[in-house]
Amino acid sequence: MRIAQIVPSIEARHGGPSRSVRALAGALAQAHDVELLTTEPATNSVEAEGRLVLRRFPRQWPQDLVASDPLRRHLLAGGHDIIHHHSLWLRPLHYAAAASRRDGVPLVISPRGMMTEWAWRHRRWKKFLARHLIHPGAFEHAAGWHATSSAEVQDIRRLGFTQPVCLAPNGVDLPTPDAVASARRYWLDRCPALAGRKVALFYSRFHAKKRVLELIELWAAQTTGDWLLLVVGIPEEYDVGFLRRKIDALNASARIEAHDGTAAPPPYPVATLYLLPTHSENFGLTVAEALAHGLPVITTGDTPWQELEARQAGRCVSWPDFRSAMLALMRESPDELARRGAVGRIWMQREFSWAGAAAKLADFYGELITCR
Numbered sequence: 001m002r003i004a005q006i007v008p009s010i011e012a013r014h015g016g017p018s019r020s021v022r023a024l025a026g027a028l029a030q031a032h033d034v035e036l037l038t039t040e041p042a043t044n045s046v047e048a049e050g051r052l053v054l055r056r057f058p059r060q061w062p063q064d065l066v067a068s069d070p071l072r073r074h075l076l077a078g079g080h081d082i083i084h085h086h087s088l089w090l091r092p093l094h095y096a097a098a099a100s101r102r103d104g105v106p107l108v109i110s111p112r113g114m115m116t117e118w119a120w121r122h123r124r125w126k127k128f129l130a131r132h133l134i135h136p137g138a139f140e141h142a143a144g145w146h147a148t149s150s151a152e153v154q155d156i157r158r159l160g161f162t163q164p165v166c167l168a169p170n171g172v173d174l175p176t177p178d179a180v181a182s183a184r185r186y187w188l189d190r191c192p193a194l195a196g197r198k199v200a201l202f203y204s205r206f207h208a209k210k211r212v213l214e215l216i217e218l219w220a221a222q223t224t225g226d227w228l229l230l231v232v233g234i235p236e237e238y239d240v241g242f243l244r245r246k247i248d249a250l251n252a253s254a255r256i257e258a259h260d261g262t263a264a265p266p267p268y269p270v271a272t273l274y275l276l277p278t279h280s281e282n283f284g285l286t287v288a289e290a291l292a293h294g295l296p297v298i299t300t301g302d303t304p305w306q307e308l309e310a311r312q313a314g315r316c317v318s319w320p321d322f323r324s325a326m327l328a329l330m331r332e333s334p335d336e337l338a339r340r341g342a343v344g345r346i347w348m349q350r351e352f353s354w355a356g357a358a359a360k361l362a363d364f365y366g367e368l369i370t371c372r
Contacts, residue, residue: 001032001365004080004099008066008090010038017112020170020285021086026052027171027358037075039068039092065134066090075099082365084108084146088115089127094135097142106143106368108166113282115155118209118302143368146361148283149304155282166364171354172288174345175268180293183265187230191257194270197228200330201271201295203261204278204286206238211277211319213238213246218277218323220252227330230271232261268293272337273329274314277322278303288352291344296337298325313344 005028007021025036029052036052039059047054057071072095075083080103085096088111100107113119120127131139144164147153153165188194200219204210212231219229231243243258261267266289268274274290274297281287281303290297297314299305300322308314315325329337 001362001369002079002081003028003032003034003365004037004075004083004096005034005086006037006071006075006084006092006096007086008039008092010036011040017086020283022054023171023173023354024357024361025054027354028362030355030358032362035080037071037092039066039071044070066092068092068095071095072098076102078103080105081369082106082108084110084361084365086110087112089130089134091134093138097135097138100143101141104372106365106372107138107141108144108146108365108368109139109142110146110148111152111156111282112148113152113280115152115159116280116282116302117155117158118280120155120159122209143372144364146364151304152282164364164368166361168357168360168364169352170283170285170288171357172285172292172348172352173354174292174349179265180269183267184269186265187267187270190264191230191259191270193228193257194230197226198272198330198334199270200227200229200273200275200326201267201290202229202231202233202275202277203267203290204233204276205236206233206240206243207236209279211279212243214319215275215277216243216246216252216256216258217250218326219256220247220250222323222327224255224330227255227272229256229275230267231256231258232264232267234262235260266293268295271295272334273298275326276300276303277319288348291341292348294338294341294345296329296340296344298322298329308344311343311347313340313347 005025010018010022025034028034034052036054039057041059043056044058045056057068060067075095076099083096083100085093145156146166148169240258240260247253247256274295276299284303287297287305301318306316308316317325
């Protein structure tokens with residue numbers, strides 16, 4: 001198959017899809033010809049590795065909508081058997097739908113968390129305009145959807161879409177010993193206060209969806225002993241300066257550190273426990289990454305990680321119960337936390353591979369092409 005994978009950006013500041021779509025494209029390219037098409041400001045480049053070709057197209061005005069006439073022209077040139085677009089509300093989805101219509105090839109859409117109830121309500125008027133003006137008719141035209149969790153399948157159905165859905169969770173790569181050692185050195189050098197402390201880590205975008213402000217307030221209000229909260233992320237709605245001022249205002253600067261994670265290695269190797277008190281996630285790649293690093297996880301029931309409880313790899317609770325779950329795990333012994341983390345690592349190794357995700361999607365593509 002000749003597969004077009006489209007994602008508006010693979011810049012790190014755009015979070016999980018920036019990493020997961022690239023990894024998925026690489027896994028698909030083990031057996032198929034794959035073009036990964038994306039945009040960046042003032043960039044026009046091509047990289048090839050085996051059967052994977054990565055094409056970066058320049059982003060034009062209006063950049064917030066990720067307009068790119070070179071990307072549009074490339075898609076309309078055809079040559080693909082399937083077109084798969086990741087994310088909603090931006091102009092590249094319109095290009096993908098137009099190319100699909102013209103060439104009569106199936107279009108698959110991955111919502112990437114943008115159809116959860118919280119995400120659908122957030123700035124709802126902008127999304128109404130996007131659906132009708134930025135990529136009109138794209139949702140209805142899609143031959144199928146790709147969901148990364150059963151909860152996302154339910155979101156798609158709740159909104160009334162009846163096309164076939166492929167459930168293919170993201171994969172996760174187990175970290176190498178060299179990468180772990182390098183990241184640990186980096187963060188201990190950048191943040192000496194971590195040395196000798198038990199560390200609860202928040203690592204995600206600095207966005208209201210992630211409840212980073214609420215987590216800082218919650219931590220500041222507790223007696224946390226020798227634990228330190230390390231907040232690392234990609235600035236979006238909030239920057240590091242804003243978070244540090246909030247921490248200072250709460251008189252918690254000795255117990256909470258905030259850092260920009262742009263162009264830095266993931267800080268999992270310096271952590272003891274991972275916290276993600278998010279409003280919603282379709283998958284939650286950082287949860288999988290934390291588990292792969294051997295960290296127990298506490299997250300909310302608005303993610304597809306309810307199995308944390310049964311696996312004894314952490315807790316998945318409602319936000320009102322987050323405080324008690326967090327304090328309970330913080331009271332556990334280092335050996336018990338390490339045991340939970342080891343269980344999580346084995347779980348990721350056995351059940352979350354990129355090869356498995358790619359195989360499910362390739363089968364789905366084949367079915368859509370056959371039914372065309």
